[in-house]
Amino acid sequence: MGLIEYQTVLGRMLREQNRDDHLRGVTLEESESRYLENLRDTAEFRFYGSVQRSWCIARATKAAHLTLSLLPQDERERLLDEWVDSGSGAQSFFFVEAESFLNFIGRKLSDRPREFTVCQFERATLRASNGADVFVAPDPALLQKADTCLRRGSYAALVSFEAEPDQSSHGPLAELFSADLILMFSPGLPQLWHEPAPDELALWDALDSPTLLRTLLNHGHSLETLERLLTHGAVETTP
Amino acid sequence: MQDNAHHPVNGKPVQSLGVGFPYFAALPADLYRSDLVSFVEITPETLCRQRVTGTTIQIDIAADRLATAQETCAGLPVVIHGVELSIGSAHGLNNAYLRMLDSFQKEWPFAWHSEHLGFQTIAGDNDSRLEIGVPLPMPATVEAIELVATRSANIQKRYSVPFLLENPAHYFSELPADPEIGNEYKFLNVFTEQSGCYLLLDLHNLYCNAVNHHFNARDVIDTLPLDRVIEIHVAGGSWRDGFWMDAHDGRVPEPVWELLEYVLPRAPNVGGVVFELLEEYAIRLGVSAIENELRRAWRVWTLSHGPN
Numbered sequence A: 001m002g003l004i005e006y007q008t009v010l011g012r013m014l015r016e017q018n019r020d021d022h023l024r025g026v027t028l029e030e031s032e033s034r035y036l037e038n039l040r041d042t043a044e045f046r047f048y049g050s051v052q053r054s055w056c057i058a059r060a061t062k063a064a065h066l067t068l069s070l071l072p073q074d075e076r077e078r079l080l081d082e083w084v085d086s087g088s089g090a091q092s093f094f095f096v097e098a099e100s101f102l103n104f105i106g107r108k109l110s111d112r113p114r115e116f117t118v119c120q121f122e123r124a125t126l127r128a129s130n131g132a133d134v135f136v137a138p139d140p141a142l143l144q145k146a147d148t149c150l151r152r153g154s155y156a157a158l159v160s161f162e163a164e165p166d167q168s169s170h171g172p173l174a175e176l177f178s179a180d181l182i183l184m185f186s187p188g189l190p191q192l193w194h195e196p197a198p199d200e201l202a203l204w205d206a207l208d209s210p211t212l213l214r215t216l217l218n219h220g221h222s223l224e225t226l227e228r229l230l231t232h233g234a235v236e237t238t239p
Numbered sequence B: 001m002q003d004n005a006h007h008p009v010n011g012k013p014v015q016s017l018g019v020g021f022p023y024f025a026a027l028p029a030d031l032y033r034s035d036l037v038s039f040v041e042i043t044p045e046t047l048c049r050q051r052v053t054g055t056t057i058q059i060d061i062a063a064d065r066l067a068t069a070q071e072t073c074a075g076l077p078v079v080i081h082g083v084e085l086s087i088g089s090a091h092g093l094n095n096a097y098l099r100m101l102d103s104f105q106k107e108w109p110f111a112w113h114s115e116h117l118g119f120q121t122i123a124g125d126n127d128s129r130l131e132i133g134v135p136l137p138m139p140a141t142v143e144a145i146e147l148v149a150t151r152s153a154n155i156q157k158r159y160s161v162p163f164l165l166e167n168p169a170h171y172f173s174e175l176p177a178d179p180e181i182g183n184e185y186k187f188l189n190v191f192t193e194q195s196g197c198y199l200l201l202d203l204h205n206l207y208c209n210a211v212n213h214h215f216n217a218r219d220v221i222d223t224l225p226l227d228r229v230i231e232i233h234v235a236g237g238s239w240r241d242g243f244w245m246d247a248h249d250g251r252v253p254e255p256v257w258e259l260l261e262y263v264l265p266r267a268p269n270v271g272g273v274v275f276e277l278l279e280e281y282a283i284r285l286g287v288s289a290i291e292n293e294l295r296r297a298w299r300v301w302t303l304s305h306g307p308n
Helices: A003-015 A028-039 A044-062 A064-070 A072-086 A094-108 A113-132 A140-144 A168-178 A198-206 A215-216 A224-233 B062-072 B093-108 B142-159 B182-195 B205-215 B218-219 B254-266 B278-287 B289-303
Strands: A149-152 A157-158 A183-187 A235-236 B018-022 B040-041 B047-052 B057-061 B078-079 B112-116 B119-123 B127-135 B163-165 B198-202 B229-235 B238-240 B244-247 B273-277
Touching: A003 A028, A003 A044, A003 B078, A003 B119, A003 B127, A003 B142, A044 A064, A044 A072, A044 A094, A044 B127, A044 B244, A064 A072, A064 A094, A064 A113, A072 A094, A072 A183, A094 A113, A094 B047, A113 A157, A113 A168, A113 A183, A140 A224, A149 A215, A183 A198, A215 A224, A224 A235, B018 B057, B018 B289, B057 B062, B057 B093, B093 B142, B127 B198, B142 B163, B142 B182, B163 B229, B182 B198, B182 B218, B198 B205, B205 B218, B205 B244, B205 B254, B218 B254, B229 B254, B254 B289
Parallel strands: B018 B040, B018 B273, B040 B078, B078 B112, B112 B163, B163 B198, B198 B229, B229 B273
Antiparallel strands: A149 A235, A157 A183, B047 B057, B119 B127, B238 B244
């Protein structure tokens, strides 16, 4: 059996434990196919499968600890199963795994606004702290050219904790929601977050797509606000 | 005590470093400044962050994490023990890891460099690289050896320090094998001959395989090219679902210490012994217990090598 065929099928058998088409696109002799199929029925393969699955679940759980803690156990397990069944959860670098999983559960929480907000909060914290490892405040002189194009920072995020009529179920996060709090996360801030001023919020809203500096100034955004958010990493220039 | 000028690699002798311990940011720096640790094993990925843009992967060294590690290790010699290379992946190894290590070596030169013999990625659609989620062992085939030996020789040349492959723990009772190779341990012999590279003999991995696959670890040790062993790992594990697992979750079992006592006098070019742990278990185990394991490793080291 060729090495690439062996590795491809064995890797798929572990990544896609709920599928049966691991031989797709792979040419094997009958005896080789039989060997791999028989391997699936062994205690040792089942052990590998169990270890692989538990490691994938552990990676995802670590990535979204806060959000998952707010969900009922059956919902939590369903989301984790769906994530791992899709072949995800295997990436060894924490940030990449965490960002992917938080995006995934964010899409699943459209009918749960409170949990969705906490998911955004968890992702914003993760992004800003990851960005802080590499963020270098850019030279404000970039803002001297009117044709500079600006966008929201790659490691920045805005999270709105909107108050809901029924505050009783918010538990330990009730204060955040009851205060109608808005937090801006940026990698260049000492604590990675602050409560944005109205001019900063207006600028963030204006940058829902990349915009020329000239246009922003024409719409009344101040150079001082731009410079401040650029220095924090909430705003960046486009490449 | 043996001559410290060991087997030359690229014209340089292998350094005799003594007993080492992995770098963990969460442990007190004092541990690395004690007499119990004479070199540090760095897994460089833990000092990095990864960026994925489309199908392109970049691994960047995080400058602040690197600076903290260098300050903690306070001038101790370091060796590299990577986990991300996937040297045996037929579709390609992790070149992003090697590019990162190029930069790392400039920042922090290392005495030698080791990786795990195995694969953990397969090809996905559109040239993507899919992680399997667990490391898997190589079949003992001519094709597998040629792939790994060629890549290893290139890596050893690239960094001009010894490149070591670690024998894996795995849970398959039988691996596919070509008759001219025989089995996974003969693979190691052929690998060192073909590549000119070296071995990291992980005694706990060998112990796991011996327990799970019912063979005598010493019999296997006697077949290995012990003159090519530059580093030795000892570690702990635990039972899970009827298998002894290479979990790196605690103290070294007594049979593994006995294997170390057996191997060290027979492996003339060993440069160091490392007590392996996962960071989360290092914190749970605590500094005092770690120190006890390191003292034990020093006792065995000193018996065959004399005091460092």
